[in-house]
Each structure stands twice: as C-alpha cells, then as structure tokens.
Amino acid sequence: xxxxxxxxxxxxxxxxxxxxxxxxDHDRDEGAGELERTIxxxxxxxxxxxxxIGAGIFxxxxxxAQNAGPAASLSFAIGAVVALLVxxxxxxxxxxxxxxxxxxxxxxxxxxxxxxxxxxxxxxxGLVFAAAFYLVGLGSYAGQVFAEAGIAxxxxxxxxxxxxxxxxxxxLSVFGTENTASLQNAIVIxxxxxxxxxxxxxxxxxxxxxxxxxxxxxxxxxxxxxxxxQTAALVFTSYLGFAQVATVAGDxxxxxxxxxxxxxxxxxxxxxxYVVTIFVATSAFGSARLGEFGETAMVxxxxxxxxxxxxxxxxVAGLLATFSSANASILSASRAVYxxxxxxxxxxxxxxxxxxxxxxxVALGMAGGxxxxxxxxxxxxxxxxxxxxxxLVMYGLVCIALIRLRRESPEWYSPSFRCxxxxxxxxxxxxxxLSLIAFMQPASIGVGAAVMIxxxxxxxxxxxxxxxxxxx
Amino acid sequence: MTDTDPTSATDAPTGTEADTATDTAAxxxxxxxADVDGDPSADQxxxxxxxxxxxxxxxxxxxxxxxxxxxxxHVVLAGxxxxxxxxxxxxxxxxxxxxxxxxxxxxxxxxxxxxxTVDVHLVFTHEAQTTIxxxxxxxxxxxxxxxxxxxxxxxxxLAVRGEVGLERNARLAAGLxxxxxxxxxxxxxxxxxxxxxxxxxxLDSTVTALVDRGVRPEAIDTILDRPDAPFDAIxxxxxxxxxxxxxxxxxxxxxxxxxxxAEQIAERFLGPVFVVQRERPGEEQSAADHPDGDQSGEG
Numbered sequence: 001x002x003x004x005x006x007x008x009x010x011x012x013x014x015x016x017x018x019x020x021x022x023x024x025d026h027d028r029d030e031g032a033g034e035l036e037r038t039i040x041x042x043x044x045x046x047x048x049x050x051x052x053i054g055a056g057i058f059x060x061x062x063x064x065a066q067n068a069g070p071a072a073s074l075s076f077a078i079g080a081v082v083a084l085l086v087x088x089x090x091x092x093x094x095x096x097x098x099x100x101x102x103x104x105x106x107x108x109x110x111x112x113x114x115x116x117x118x119x120x121x122x123x124x125x126g127l128v129f130a131a132a133f134y135l136v137g138l139g140s141y142a143g144q145v146f147a148e149a150g151i152a153x154x155x156x157x158x159x160x161x162x163x164x165x166x167x168x169x170x171x172l173s174v175f176g177t178e179n180t181a182s183l184q185n186a187i188v189i190x191x192x193x194x195x196x197x198x199x200x201x202x203x204x205x206x207x208x209x210x211x212x213x214x215x216x217x218x219x220x221x222x223x224x225x226x227x228x229x230q231t232a233a234l235v236f237t238s239y240l241g242f243a244q245v246a247t248v249a250g251d252x253x254x255x256x257x258x259x260x261x262x263x264x265x266x267x268x269x270x271x272x273x274y275v276v277t278i279f280v281a282t283s284a285f286g287s288a289r290l291g292e293f294g295e296t297a298m299v300x301x302x303x304x305x306x307x308x309x310x311x312x313x314x315x316v317a318g319l320l321a322t323f324s325s326a327n328a329s330i331l332s333a334s335r336a337v338y339x340x341x342x343x344x345x346x347x348x349x350x351x352x353x354x355x356x357x358x359x360x361x362v363a364l365g366m367a368g369g370x371x372x373x374x375x376x377x378x379x380x381x382x383x384x385x386x387x388x389x390x391x392l393v394m395y396g397l398v399c400i401a402l403i404r405l406r407r408e409s410p411e412w413y414s415p416s417f418r419c420x421x422x423x424x425x426x427x428x429x430x431x432x433x434l435s436l437i438a439f440m441q442p443a444s445i446g447v448g449a450a451v452m453i454x455x456x457x458x459x460x461x462x463x464x465x466x467x468x469x470x471x472x
Numbered sequence: 473m474t475d476t477d478p479t480s481a482t483d484a485p486t487g488t489e490a491d492t493a494t495d496t497a498a499x500x501x502x503x504x505x506a507d508v509d510g511d512p513s514a515d516q517x518x519x520x521x522x523x524x525x526x527x528x529x530x531x532x533x534x535x536x537x538x539x540x541x542x543x544x545x546h547v548v549l550a551g552x553x554x555x556x557x558x559x560x561x562x563x564x565x566x567x568x569x570x571x572x573x574x575x576x577x578x579x580x581x582x583x584x585x586x587x588x589t590v591d592v593h594l595v596f597t598h599e600a601q602t603t604i605x606x607x608x609x610x611x612x613x614x615x616x617x618x619x620x621x622x623x624x625x626x627x628x629x630l631a632v633r634g635e636v637g638l639e640r641n642a643r644l645a646a647g648l649x650x651x652x653x654x655x656x657x658x659x660x661x662x663x664x665x666x667x668x669x670x671x672x673x674x675l676d677s678t679v680t681a682l683v684d685r686g687v688r689p690e691a692i693d694t695i696l697d698r699p700d701a702p703f704d705a706i707x708x709x710x711x712x713x714x715x716x717x718x719x720x721x722x723x724x725x726x727x728x729x730x731x732x733x734a735e736q737i738a739e740r741f742l743g744p745v746f747v748v749q750r751e752r753p754g755e756e757q758s759a760a761d762h763p764d765g766d767q768s769g770e771g
Contacts, residue, residue, distance in 0.1 A: 033569045033573060033595060033596050035561040035596050036597030036602060036603045038598045099562060173558045176556070250560070251560075331557075334558065335563075342566065352567070353568070358555045359556055360559055
C-alpha cells in the first residue's frame with residue numbers, strides 16, 4: 001500500500017470491486033470528480049408534475065373550452081397519449097446517456113450535429129417561449145390577487161406583472177444558492193391537495209350529487225373533431241414538463257427504475273387532473289362563458305362552487321403552479337444553453353459558472369433576457385404553441401434517434417431501461433408528435449420554423465466542423 | 473457508468489474540443505488506484521480508515537499539523553463541492569474538476585509525505601450530507617475527521633460513552649496513536665443512574681482493549697466524573713489535549729458530522745476531532761452494495 005499507488009495510479013479503467021457497470025448512486029468519473037446523484041423518485045415526479053401542472057389547469061381551461069367545448073377533455077387526453085409515447089423512448093435514451101441537455105444530447109449523438117444544433121438551439125428557445133407563457137399566466141394570477149382584494153387597476157396587470165416576475169426569477173436563480181428542491185416538493189404536494197379536494201367536490205357536484213344544476217352541453221363542438229385536434233395542439237404545452245426529468249438524468253438515483261417511472265407517472269398524474277378539470281369546469285359554466293373568463297377561468301369555477309374561499313384557494317394554487325412552471329423552465333433553458341455550448345455549438349463562455357455562487361450566470365441571462373421580452377408581448381396562445389412546436393419536433397426526432405440507435409446499436413449504447421415494444425412505441429411517438437404540429441395555427445408554425453431555420457443557419461455559420469454523432 | 477468508460481471515446485471519429493477535454497480529464501492519472509490492492513471496506517487494524525471531508529473549492533486547506541496526526545491512518549480524502557440546484561453537476565465538474573483535483577492531489581501528497589496512505593475522491597453534489605454519508609459507508613470509514621490545526625501531538629482525549637462503540641473507538645485510537653509518543657486520556661462522563669463502579673469497569677475494559685492493540689499501558693490515563701452537561705465536559709477536558717476521539721451519538725450520522733455535538737466541540741476545542749462511526753448494517757459485505765437509493769430524494 002505505497003503512497004505511489006495513490007498518486008501515480010494509472011487511468012481509472014475500472015474499479016476493481018465492480019468490473020461491470022452497476023447502477024451506482026453516483027457517477028464514477030474519477031478523473032475530475034464524481035457526481036452525486038441526489039434526486040430520487042419523489043424528486044423526479046415533483047420536477048415533472050411541478051413543471052407541467054401550471055399550464056393545463058390554471059391557464060388553459062378557459063381557452064380550451066372556448067375552442068372545443070367539453071370535448072377539450074379529449075384534447076387533453078390526446079396530449080397525454082402523445083406524451084406517454086415519447087416518455088418511454090426518452091427514458092431509454094436518458095438511461096443510456098445520463099447527461100444534462102436531455103433531448104438535445106440524444107439527438108446530437110444519435111442523428112448528428114445538424115439536427116442536434118437545430119434541436120439544441122430550438123430547445124433553448126422553446127423553453128424560453130414556454131417560460132414566457134407561464135409568466136403571463138403567473139401575471140394573470142397575480143393580477144387576480146388585486147381583483148380579489150377589490151383594488152381596481154387602470155390596466156390589465158397580467159403582462160407587467162409577468163415581466164416583473166421574469167426579471168425577479170432570473171436574478172434569483174443567479175444569486176440564490178438556497179436549495180429549493182424541498183420547496184418544490186412542498187409546492188407540488190400543496191397543489192395536489194388543493195386540486196384533489198376541489199376536483200372531487202366539483203365532480204360530485206357536476207354529477208348531480210349535491211343537486212346543483214349543471215350545464216348540459218353537447219360534448220363535441222360544432223366543428224366536429226377538427227377543433228378538438230387543434231385544441232390538443234394548443235394545450236400540448238401543458239405536457240412539456242415531463243421531458244425536464246430527462247434533463248436531470250445525471251442527478252437521478254437508480255435511473256433505470258426512477259427515470260421511466262417519474263416521466264410516465266408525472267404524465268399520468270397531470271393528464272388525469274387535466275381531463276377532470278375540464279369536465280368540472282365545463283359542467284359549472286357553459287364553454288363560451290368559460291372562454292370569457294380567460295386565463296383565470298378556474299377561479300370563477302371555484303367561486304361558483306364554494307364562494308370566495310374557493311376562489312382564493314385557486315388563486316393561491318394558480319400562483320404556486322405557474323411560478324413553479326416558470327422557474328423550472330428558466331432553469332431548464334439555462335441547462336439547454338450549457339449543453340449546447342459544451343459541444344461548441346455556442347461560444348464556450350455561455351456555459352460558464354461563477355465560482356462565488358456556482359450558478360451559470362451567462363446561460364441564465366441568455367434564458368431570462370428573451371423570456372422577459374417575450375412575456376412582454378402577452379401573446380399567450382402564440383407563446384404556448386411556438387413552445388409546443390419546438391418541443392414536438394424534438395420529441396419526434398428523439399423517437400427517430402431511438403430507432404436509429406437500436407438499429408445501429410453502437411458499442412457505447414447500453415441503456416439500463418429498455419422501452420417495451422421499442423420500435424412500435426417510438427414509431428407512433430414520432431408520428432403523433434410530428435402530426436400534432438399540423439394542427440397548430442399557421443403563425444405558430446411559422447415562428448417555430450423560423451427559429452429552426454435560424455438555428456440551422458447559425459450551425460452552418462459557426463459550427464460546421466463540429467462532429468457529435470456517437471461522440472460519447 | 474457508461475459516460476466514464478474511457479474506451480468509449482474511441483468511437484468518436486473526431487472529438488470536439490469539449491469532448492476531448494472531458495476525455496482527457498477522465499484519463500488523467502488521478503486517484504483511487506489505491507484501492508487496487510484490497511477491498512476498501514476492510515480497514516486493517518493497524519491503519520484505521522479515516523474520512524476527511526474537505527471543501528477544496530471553498531478555499532479549505534490542510535490545517536497545521538494535521539498531517540502528523542493522520543500519519544498512521546488510511547485517509548479517504550473526500551473533496552466535495554456543493555453546487556446549487558440551478559447548476560448541472562457535470563457543468564460544475566467540467567469547469568472546476570481539474571482545478572479541485574490538482575488541489576486535492578497536493579494535499580494528498582502532503583499527507584502521504586507524513587506517512588499516511590491516501591485515497592482521493594472528488595464529488596460534485598447538490599447535497600453534501602448524502603455524499604459524506606455515502607463515502608463513509610462505501611469506504612468502511614472507522615471515523616470522520618473534523619479538521620482543525622494541531623500542535624505537536626502530545627496527548628489525545630478519548631471520550632468513552634458506553635460498551636457499544638468501545639471496540640471501534642479502541643481500534644481507531646490504537647491504530648492512530650499506539651506507535652506515537654502521545655498519551656491517551658480516557659474520559660467517561662457518568663450520567664443517569666449509572667454507578668461509579670460501572671463507569672470504572674467501562675474505562676477498565678477500554679484500557680484493556682487499547683493495550684491489546686499495542687498501546688503502552690503507561691501511556692494511558694483515565695478520568696471519571698459526573699458532569700451536568702456531558703458535551704460541555706468533553707469540550708472542557710479537550711482543552712488540555714491536542715486531539716479528541718469521540719463516538720457518534722446521534723442516530724443520524726449526517727447531523728453528527730455537520731451539526732451538534734462534534735462540530736461544536738471542535739469549534740470550542742480548536743483541535744482535530746475524530747468522530748468514530750457506528751457500525752453500519754452490512755458493512756462486511758460489498759461496499760458497492762447500496763441501500764435503497766430513494767432515500768436521498770425525499771428531503
């Protein structure tokens with residue numbers, strides 16, 4: 001046991017006590033340090049649910065019901081199916097490549113630099129659009145606080161408040177070093193409790209248990225299935241969060257079990273909540289009336305059931321949910337910037353950390369800046385759809401990457417979780433994600449396409465010599 | 473894990489700059505090769521395994537004299553860096569890993585020069601406690617060091633609490649100090665309905681255990697008293713000594729390493745404190761065999 005063994009040991013080929021890779025709780029990169037895995041199944045579920053639940057329940061019900069009537073439930077269910085079809089292939093890829101960057105990393109390694117660059121930059125901006133959308137929702141709920149307090153404001157405060165929250169969240173994530181994981185878990189639990197109570201009461205009421213009159217309405221909207229599909233495309237933003245679990249794949253304990261469970265579980269949980277929410281909301285009011293209430297329609301629904309306390313509970317829940325979604329999206333956007341800059345598709349300085357706070361201040365700024373600008377536009381539907389377009393393209397390519405990697409099965413590809421019926425699920429996942437884009441508004445598709453073209457042009461200009469396929 | 477397998481790098485036709493950097497880092501002849509000649513969990517009686525947690529990137533360095541105190545130990549030098557949640561762990565590693573590792577290697581060399589065997593680890597973590605706890609367990613560490621500067625090592629206070637940790641306390645104290653000139657002072661605070669005779673017998677069996685392990689009987693002293701506040705008493709007695717060895721008291725290791733009482737004592741005492749860890753279930757088995765990995769997520 002000489003000291004020389006310690007200081008001049010050879011490269012860490014493999015640790016002697018575990019010749020084959022075992023699902024350890026940490027990353028054994030002995031050269032420059034290990035990475036501790038600290039997020040368990042509960043933490044993973046909290047990330048997924050916390051990112052998603054803000055939009056589907058607290059922003060979309062009014063808009064969705066206006067477009068599709070009670071059949072908006074079906075639109076949310078369609079979204080859940082698409083998300084599930086993508087979640088399984090994504091889990092497999094994430095256990096094979098547990099790196100921050102999620103979908104971007106898998107696509108750049110599986111399909112090459114070009115698609116990788118488009119998706120990487122697209123993911124960053126997609127999250128920027130999503131975060132801006134959540135911020136406008138957050139602003140609407142913060143504005144509702146004034147309304148509940150009886151303070152009349154000269155202008156609709158949603159957009160200015162959303163912008164203010166955007167600035168505050170960005171600054172907080174650069175300088176705040178408090179660990180907020182437990183806070184996130186607590187927020188999710190409080191939310192689920194409030195929603196479960198509210199939706200149980202609402203469902204019983206709608207089914208006539210309490211004898212209140214509910215609003216009978218034909219299920220499908222006048223336009224038939226078309227509005228349902230268009231609404232499914234609009235509200236798909238409510239499911240973007242499940243993929244965030246994959247972006248922290250490197251931090252998750254026992255990833256072969258916890259990753260798929262967290263992704264699939266969080267989609268199932270929020271999907272169920274969404275479907276029931278629409279059912280309850282459209283039972284309480286007519287769809288047209290719901291649409292008039294706009295982003296804070298759920299507050300009126302709660303008021304109709306249990307009066308002011310219900311309204312206040314939903315305002316609080318809405319604030320928590322949209323806050324947690326916006327925060328998660330800002331952080332994910334900064335991780336996307338880091339992942340792309342690590343691969344030299346953006347200048348290296350974008351991924352810099354400051355030693356004092358240990359936070360990626362440049363990347364956070366590159367996320368927060370455009371988010372604030374976009375939030376200032378206040379275009380809720382456009383922001384949501386562009387975010388969805390950019391994500392859906394990524395989901396489609398993730399599925400294609402899975403199929404390609406399974407076909408080629410390179411030596412480094414050894415996922416610890418394998419998607420059941422992989423080719424079928426991934427094939428359907430790619431098909432459904434990409435088809436859903438067709439039902440978006442033309443403007444959203446246009447903006448999404450412009451972002452991707454710009455991303456590709458940037459790649460041709462800046463990073464043609466980068467080769468990422470299989471670089472792992 | 474797959475991403476640390478250096479052989480996979482050969483798949484890349486032309487590594488990008490970033491990837492090359494990562495791969496080079498992974499190939500750096502760095503550390504932990506010390507494990508090659510044996511099971512890390514088997515701490516030999518003559519060289520007790522001591523975990524030394526150190527926050528290198530926070531500017532923490534080796535206190536004066538600590539290398540001499542650890543001369544007879546197998547030191548698991550656990551550099552760790554706590555990163556905020558908004559930062560991906562691999563992002564921090566990429567930027568700070570080599571710098572931190574260089575620092576750790578420097579410290580390891582100092583400890584090794586004084587006679588210790590050293591096993592270097594560097595961990596980037598979101599939760600320091602999870603990491604320390606895992607390293608204690610994985611390396612079968614007999615004790616965790618709360619580092620502080622030490623003068624010439626002349627006397628050591630060994631706080632004896634009860635029969636339970638006696639064996640391990642003795643193993644650590646004898647392993648570290650039997651071959652030195654330091655005197656060992658055993659201290660027991662009688663509490664509750666314990667009689668003086670029981671206290672005496674506890675100290676006697678500790679002396680026997682130490683002598684069995686090669687400590688010279690004339691180097692051992694004993695103190696027995698009945699203080700109001702046992703931990704205050706330990707800190708008070710510690711003032712006359714250069715190092716303290718004490719047992720783990722709290723059921724949760726993590727509070728112990730970071731909070732009450734060891735750290736408090738270390739703060740007041742201003743010398744190194746060895747916190748002897750209680751035996752973990754299954755410690756004799758494979759060190760890689762982990763308990764439920766979910767626990768860390770439920771915070």
